[in-house]
Amino acid sequence: MKRSVGSKSRESHGFWYANRFLILRRFSQFSILALFLLGPLFGLWIMRGNLSSSRILDTVPLTDPFVFTQIVLSGHVPEINAIIGVVLVVFFYMLVGGRVFCSWVCPVNMITDLAGWLRRKYSINTTSKLDSGFRRVLLVTVLLLPLVTGYVVWELVNPVSLMHRGIIFGMGYGWLMLLALFLFDLFIVRRGWCGHVCPMGAFYAQLGRKRALVIDAYQRDQCDDCADCYLVCPEPQVLNQPLKSKSDSTIVSSIDCTNCGRCIDVCEPKVFRFSRDPDTGQA
Amino acid sequence: MAIQLRKRTRRQFIYSMARAGCVAGLSGSLLASYAKQSSSLAASSLRPPGALPEPDFLGACSRCGLCVQACPYDTLKLASWLDEAPNGTPYFEARDVPCEMCDHIPCVEACPTGALDPALDDIDDARMGVAVIVDRESCLNLQGMRCDVCYRVCPLIDEAITLEMRPNPRQEHHALFEPVVNPDVCTGCGKCEHGCIPEDPAIKVLPVAQARGKIHDHFQLYYESDQAKEAESAGSGVES
Ligand code: SF4
Ligand code: SF4
Ligand code: SF4
Ligand code: SF4
Numbered sequence: 001m002k003r004s005v006g007s008k009s010r011e012s013h014g015f016w017y018a019n020r021f022l023i024l025r026r027f028s029q030f031s032i033l034a035l036f037l038l039g040p041l042f043g044l045w046i047m048r049g050n051l052s053s054s055r056i057l058d059t060v061p062l063t064d065p066f067v068f069t070q071i072v073l074s075g076h077v078p079e080i081n082a083i084i085g086v087v088l089v090v091f092f093y094m095l096v097g098g099r100v101f102c103s104w105v106c107p108v109n110m111i112t113d114l115a116g117w118l119r120r121k122y123s124i125n126t127t128s129k130l131d132s133g134f135r136r137v138l139l140v141t142v143l144l145l146p147l148v149t150g151y152v153v154w155e156l157v158n159p160v161s162l163m164h165r166g167i168i169f170g171m172g173y174g175w176l177m178l179l180a181l182f183l184f185d186l187f188i189v190r191r192g193w194c195g196h197v198c199p200m201g202a203f204y205a206q207l208g209r210k211r212a213l214v215i216d217a218y219q220r221d222q223c224d225d226c227a228d229c230y231l232v233c234p235e236p237q238v239l240n241q242p243l244k245s246k247s248d249s250t251i252v253s254s255i256d257c258t259n260c261g262r263c264i265d266v267c268e269p270k271v272f273r274f275s276r277d278p279d280t281g282q283a
Numbered sequence: 284m285a286i287q288l289r290k291r292t293r294r295q296f297i298y299s300m301a302r303a304g305c306v307a308g309l310s311g312s313l314l315a316s317y318a319k320q321s322s323s324l325a326a327s328s329l330r331p332p333g334a335l336p337e338p339d340f341l342g343a344c345s346r347c348g349l350c351v352q353a354c355p356y357d358t359l360k361l362a363s364w365l366d367e368a369p370n371g372t373p374y375f376e377a378r379d380v381p382c383e384m385c386d387h388i389p390c391v392e393a394c395p396t397g398a399l400d401p402a403l404d405d406i407d408d409a410r411m412g413v414a415v416i417v418d419r420e421s422c423l424n425l426q427g428m429r430c431d432v433c434y435r436v437c438p439l440i441d442e443a444i445t446l447e448m449r450p451n452p453r454q455e456h457h458a459l460f461e462p463v464v465n466p467d468v469c470t471g472c473g474k475c476e477h478g479c480i481p482e483d484p485a486i487k488v489l490p491v492a493q494a495r496g497k498i499h500d501h502f503q504l505y506y507e508s509d510q511a512k513e514a515e516s517a518g519s520g521v522e523s
């Protein structure tokens with residue numbers, strides 16, 4: 001039988017070690033959804049609104065910087081609550097750095113992860129070539145559109161806000177779009193949505209440019225070329241530089257890395273760890 | 284060799300920029316035309332009180348639903364994919380649940396972006412739409428009955444909607460009471476449409492742009508003209 005990805009790590013270090021960050025991530029994603037759902041379902045209003053704008057305990061406002069940027073570019077000057085909210089969120093993501101939104105918060109990540117897992121499990125290898133820089137072109141386009149039309153155009157179709165909003169306020173026909181996205185990832189392009197298309201992910205990558213939290217391949221001399229990390233990584237190209245190049249730095253420095261930590265989970269020789277210093281790589 | 288290499292990379296650069304431009308142009312125009320297409324509200328969908336004029340609203344609203352959750356009467360809904368309003372935006376359908384015109388306007392208070400204008404401090408100034416008798420044939424009052432429901436339920440009774448007594452053309456000796464909306468006062472809350480008795484309402488609240496006409500600016504109405512005012516003051520001078 002074909003060895004499944006991460007099985008060596010699981011055999012050597014146990015189930016918890018081999019799935020730590022995956023479980024923590026799912027916990028984070030579900031808790032955030034649960035906090036937003038407690039209000040509508042049980043009248044416990046810890047969080048109001050959705051990921052686009054929200055209020056914690058009816059006091060602290062939060063606003064998504066991607067939506068906020070589109071609003072400003074459309075020519076509207078937002079009220080103070082949206083401004084305070086966006087400052088708080090930007091501060092958080094710049095502090096942590098990287099695409100932590102993508103792997104720890106975004107609900108669509110669960111769909112694309114599922115498609116990725118099914119691809120591995122059933123060896124679905126069909127994939128069309130799509131340049132992973134497409135998302136950056138789309139991001140620029142999506143930010144230009146409000147300037148030209150005066151509308152927040154991307155939010156008409158953005159599946160990320162559509163899914164989060166749908167879970168809290170009613171999905172309607174929104175599931176059609178999510179199904180399309182799932183099938184796109186499953187059969188058309190490997191890691192198609194998050195790795196090639198989503199302009200929101202590309203936006204958060206830019207926001208987290210200066211990363212405080214990075215993946216460090218500090219024991220890369222232990223690597224036995226099993227390639228499990230390449231198989232689970234949503235952005236496998238980011239692993240080349242620390243693992244395969246002769247560069248001194250062992251840091252995954254690409255802004256495309258989502259800080260999901262899955263490479264740490266599946267690596268049997270424990271090549272990777274989270275590190276807080278992008279320059280020296282000290283833990 | 285070096286020169287050749289530079290030439291090739293230059294050409295590759297131009298090529299990839301051109302390709303990026305095409306991709307951006309293609310996806311951009313698809314998205315923009317979709318936005319244009321879906322930016323019109325269905326006639327039955329109304330915006331919450333204080334909403335900016337529709338084109339501005341679509342640039343200002345973050346689609347957070349804070350207004351929806353603030354509404355104590357569950358009037359507001361947040362549109363999803365293929366709903367009656369553009370994806371993610373708040374709206375209500377008066378026939379289902381009208382706006383109760385809360386004094387403190389909690390929906391406006393909750394809005395973080397100003398898509399619902401915080402300058403609205405008196406709910407009577409809200410213009411969510413305008414009520415229109417869309418079908419005289421199905422209005423019970425216009426059939427000579429005393430339904431009066433739209434008039435009775437109106438929060439601005441006798442201001443936004445009045446009953447005008449008219450001779451009933453069908454029966455010589457009877458009157459009918461025609462509900463007449465004053466579009467300058469009507470807030471568009473939709474209580475009348477909600478309450479209207481017939482199976483399909485005879486009175487409907489339409490978004491302002493669809494409910495109202497406009498006379499050319501250069502038009503001079505006689506009763507507003509200086510001449511008319513002079514005549515009036517002269518006339519009243521004679522009377523007194
Ligand atoms: S790339 Fe987009 S969809 Fe994927 S996790 Fe990031 S924000 Fe979510
Ligand atoms: S005024 Fe009151 S009833 Fe009307 S939409 Fe706002 S919160 Fe709801
Ligand atoms: S509270 Fe304001 S920004 Fe949020 S959905 Fe309502 S109108 Fe839009
Ligand atoms: S409620 Fe409807 S039927 Fe009754 S008077 Fe008003 S418009 Fe006519």
